[in-house]
Amino acid sequence: MAYLRLGFSIAVSLVLFAAPAPAADQPLAPRPGFYDRPVLAIDLGMHTNDIVSAGADAEGRWGVTGSHDKTVRVWSLADGALLLTIRLPAGPGDLGQGRSVAMSPDGALIAVGGWTRATDADPQEQIYLFDRGALFGDGSRA
Secondary structure, three states: OOOHHHHHHHHHHHHHHHHOHHHOOOOOOOOOOOOOOOOOOOOOOOOOOOOOEEEOOOOOHHHHEEOOOOEEEEEEOOOOOOEEEEEEOOOOOOOEEEEEEEEOOOOOOEEEEEEEOOOOOOOOOEEEEEEEEHHHHHOOOO
């Protein structure tokens, strides 16, 4: 009986190791319209195209801006310092522009929407939500 179990274990092991990798292990093909390879982006510390949307928290501590340059930037309104640059998934043309930004009154949440649909046939539009405290690693919520 022990030899039968050992033989069965060896047979199962050989079948598992010889089986092709499941689809989950295969690299995902990029969605049509998005870049399929990394793209070099040089950050000059400012917007390099028109700012199309802006928002701030109720106490005027932080501001957020969205631009045609495919960046969303978070600013300290006390001194005008750039705190963070956020880049959405992007592609050629307008794909990846954060055209509408908002910040919750307490400054804890940043919402970004814009040109995020790869094709006109793609029915999905996304709104990206960012936890400002988690982005800065300070855990602050206010």
